[in-house]
Amino acid sequence: xxxxxxxxxxxxxxxxxxxxxxxARERLILFTRFPMAGRSKTRLIPALGGEGAARLQRRxxxxxxxxxxxxxxxxxxxxxxxxxxxxxxxxxHWLGDRFSFCSQAGANLGxxxxxxxxxxxxxxxxxxxxxGADCPELTARVxxxxxxxxxxYPVVLGPATDGGYYLVGLRQPFPELFSGPxxxxxxxxxxxxxxxKRAGLAFSLLQPLSDIDRPEDLFLWRRFTERQETELGxxxxxxxxxxxxxxxxxxxxxxxxxxxxxxxxxxGGSDDQTVARAKLAGATVLKSRAGRARQLNAGAxxxxxxxxxxxxxxxxxxxxxxxxxxxxxxxxxxxAGAFSFAxxxxxxxxxxxxxxTNLRSRVWQxxxxxxxxxxxxxxxxxxxxxxxxxxxxDYELVRRLRRCGRIVTLSQPALTSARRxxxxxxxxxxxxxxxxxxxxxxxxxxxxxxxSYRKPFRENQ
Numbered sequence: 001x002x003x004x005x006x007x008x009x010x011x012x013x014x015x016x017x018x019x020x021x022x023x024a025r026e027r028l029i030l031f032t033r034f035p036m037a038g039r040s041k042t043r044l045i046p047a048l049g050g051e052g053a054a055r056l057q058r059r060x061x062x063x064x065x066x067x068x069x070x071x072x073x074x075x076x077x078x079x080x081x082x083x084x085x086x087x088x089x090x091x092x093h094w095l096g097d098r099f100s101f102c103s104q105a106g107a108n109l110g111x112x113x114x115x116x117x118x119x120x121x122x123x124x125x126x127x128x129x130x131x132g133a134d135c136p137e138l139t140a141r142v143x144x145x146x147x148x149x150x151x152x153y154p155v156v157l158g159p160a161t162d163g164g165y166y167l168v169g170l171r172q173p174f175p176e177l178f179s180g181p182x183x184x185x186x187x188x189x190x191x192x193x194x195x196x197k198r199a200g201l202a203f204s205l206l207q208p209l210s211d212i213d214r215p216e217d218l219f220l221w222r223r224f225t226e227r228q229e230t231e232l233g234x235x236x237x238x239x240x241x242x243x244x245x246x247x248x249x250x251x252x253x254x255x256x257x258x259x260x261x262x263x264x265x266x267x268g269g270s271d272d273q274t275v276a277r278a279k280l281a282g283a284t285v286l287k288s289r290a291g292r293a294r295q296l297n298a299g300a301x302x303x304x305x306x307x308x309x310x311x312x313x314x315x316x317x318x319x320x321x322x323x324x325x326x327x328x329x330x331x332x333x334x335x336a337g338a339f340s341f342a343x344x345x346x347x348x349x350x351x352x353x354x355x356x357t358n359l360r361s362r363v364w365q366x367x368x369x370x371x372x373x374x375x376x377x378x379x380x381x382x383x384x385x386x387x388x389x390x391x392x393x394d395y396e397l398v399r400r401l402r403r404c405g406r407i408v409t410l411s412q413p414a415l416t417s418a419r420r421x422x423x424x425x426x427x428x429x430x431x432x433x434x435x436x437x438x439x440x441x442x443x444x445x446x447x448x449x450x451x452s453y454r455k456p457f458r459e460n461q
Contacts, residue, residue, distance in 0.1 A: 026147055027078040027125040029116050030068050031104070032061045032133040034086030034094070035384065047215035055382035056221065057133075060212065062301060062381045064133040065095060069302070070140040075147060078125070082116050093388045096298030097288045110178035113168070121173050127151065129169040131158075136224040137209040138166055146206055155196055155203040157189065161210045162217075164188040174199070228378060231306030232329065234261035235322050236377075238299035240292045241313035242268040245277055247417065252281035254316040261305040265313075266295040274313075292369070293386035293393035300377070300385060309374040310394075314417035316344070317372060321412060325374045328408050335405030336375040336398070338367030342413035349426030350418065358409065365407040369394030370416040379404060390450035392440055424456055432456065 033040060035057035037050035044053040065081070072079035080100045083091050088101050102119070106112035113130060120128040127150045131138060142158070149156045150169040155177075158167030163186030168177075176199065181191040196203050210220050237255045241248050248265065255263050265278040268290035278285050288298045296310050309325060311317065318324075318339065328337045341357040343350055361367040373394060383400050386393045401407060421429045432453065439449050 025078065025125045026075070026127045026150075027080060027120050027129070028068055028072055028143065028147075029120065029128065029130040030064055030079070030081050030133060031113070031116070031130060032064070032081065033057070033084040034090055035061070036085060039085060041213075043214050044212075044218070047218060056212070058384055059378060059381045060136065061095075061133045063136055064131065064138065065099075065301060066304065067138060067140045067143065068131065071143040071147075074140070075144065077147065080120075082112075084112075090388070092289075093294050094297060094301075094385065096286070096301050097294070098286060098298065109183040110181065114175050114178040117170055118173060118175075127169065127171050129156070129167060131167045132211070134211040134213060135160070135166040135209050136212065136220065142206060142209070143167075149204040149206070153202050153204040155201050156206065157192065157203060158206040159189050159208045161208050162186060162213065163190070164211065165192065166209055166211055167206065168192075174201075225378065228306060231304075232376065233307075233326060234305035235307040235309055235325055235374075236261055236299075236303035236305030237263045237309045237311055237317075238296055238303060239263065239265045239278075239283070239311045239313055240268065240295040240299070241265055241270065241274050241278065242290055243270045243272050243274060244313035245270070245273040247314045248274050249277045249281045251311065251313055251316060252278055252283045255311065256282050257319060258317055258321045260309070260322055262303065264299040264302055266299040268292075268295050291390070293389055296393075297385040300380060303377065306377050307374060308377050308380055309372060310369065311372050311414075312370050312416065314419070315370055315372060316415040318412040318414060321372075324410050324412055328410060329374070329376060331408070333406050334408055335379060336373060336401040337408040337410060338371035338373050339410050339412055339414035341367075341371050342415050343418040343421070344415045345418040345422060347418055347421050347426060349421070349430075353421065353426065353430065361409040365402055365409075366395070366398055367407065367409060368398075370414075371409075372414045373398065375401060389446050391446065391453060392436070392449075395437070395440070428456070 035054040037054045040057040041053035044056065048056060068079055071077060080102055082102050082104050084104045091101050104112040105115040116130055117128055129146050129150065146156050146158065146167055146169050150171060154171045156169035157165045160166045177192060177195050180195050181188040212221050237260045239251060252263055263283040264286060265283040266286045266288050267275050268288055275285050286298055286302060288295045300308055307325060307329060328334060338361060341354055341361065343354060361371065367373060387396050389396060398407065436449050436453050
């Protein structure tokens with residue numbers, strides 16, 4: 001490349017021959033910020049508006065994290081998310097509990113990057129790669145190239161076509177690299193290379209890629225989203241579970257029969273055999289703190305399919321559901337959908353519960369989570385996923401999805417457990433459900449509603 005010194009050598013195509021040293025520790029750091037309207041991707045607000053820019057930030061971060069996690073898993077590399085714009089609990093709810101999170105420290109980008117490297121080296125890392133979340137062309141393959149190059153060179157840079165860089169890798173502290181450039185200018189890469197040369201360090205440049213920072217970059221995003229549309233044929237089933245050892249195996253096996261792209265069970269801390277039986281049935285299992293919203297968000301951040309189907313641990317999907325889901329989402333104006341509601345066990349009042357639920361779902365387009373809600377991954381990410389709520393997370397998400405398009409109810413039924421009605425009885429359970437919804441609509445604290453909902457079930461055990 002024209003900016004490289006004579007010592008620059010492009011990294012090997014697949015990293016073959018680059019071996020880790022004994023005891024070496026590699027870390028990958030993802031720099032991002034919590035997506036808030038008016039405070040995210042501010043240079044894109046004139047073109048997209050505040051909420052539109054925040055939606056773009058959400059999707060870019062999810063993409064970057066999926067690629068970073070794929071690289072981390074394949075190479076046994078530490079992965080840390082360094083963030084700005086929110087507290088750690090908000091980041092964990094959004095992206096999941098399985099990652100290491102750290103708040104960025106410093107007044108400007110250079111200081112924050114310098115502090116991130118200093119922290120990693122202090123913790124014993126010997127090779128550190130820091131990546132941004134603004135480059136949709138940055139893949140796990142490129143990250144693997146960066147790590148391979150860093151085993152041979154003390155400095156690795158990923159040039160961005162706007163004059164900056166999308167990635168920097170170091171094998172030793174180099175604070176001078178982050179104090180000289182004028183951050184946000186189109187001379188960041190050139191300034192950085194001059195600093196590296198003055199220090200007498202060899203370096204490697206990766207392939208140039210494009211960031212999305214300005215309105216004129218949005219054509220890159222449109223091209224990226226068009227490519228993502230090809231992933232809609234891949235359906236990821238995401239199941240939230242907690243102490244479901246008696247049912248989780250049947251739930252996973254029924255989902256497998258439909259031929260999905262993957263099944264992810266997110267366990268909320270079960271103290272029974274839920275995890276073992278989910279794995280035995282053929283699911284990928286993640287662990288999370290309890291809370292259905294948090295668990296489903298964690299599964300979505302790991303999912304690689306373009307279509308997400310969210311399921312409760314006691315619900316059985318119908319045969320042929322994958323093609324039915326894909327057909328529904330292909331209809332014009334449809335934002336999401338669910339299956340018809342049916343109960344697995346019999347009790348007095350069963351017909352009325354099923355009939356009223358399906359009426360609400362079809363006429364008012366308000367399905368609940370026990371019907372298996374499905375949505376395009378792109379829209380789910382743009383909306384920010386499930387809200388941080390102790391309950392009614394499905395109700396709140398469906399209300400947002402309804403503003404984006406029509407929500408369809410398929411004729412095929414998903415069979416869910418009737419244990420709530422069997423335990424409390426038809427009338428008491430129905431009145432309790434209605435009271436909870438009414439309280440939420442009137443603005444009563446969700447934590448108090450959740451406590452009052454669970455109390456009669458605990459008393460009836």
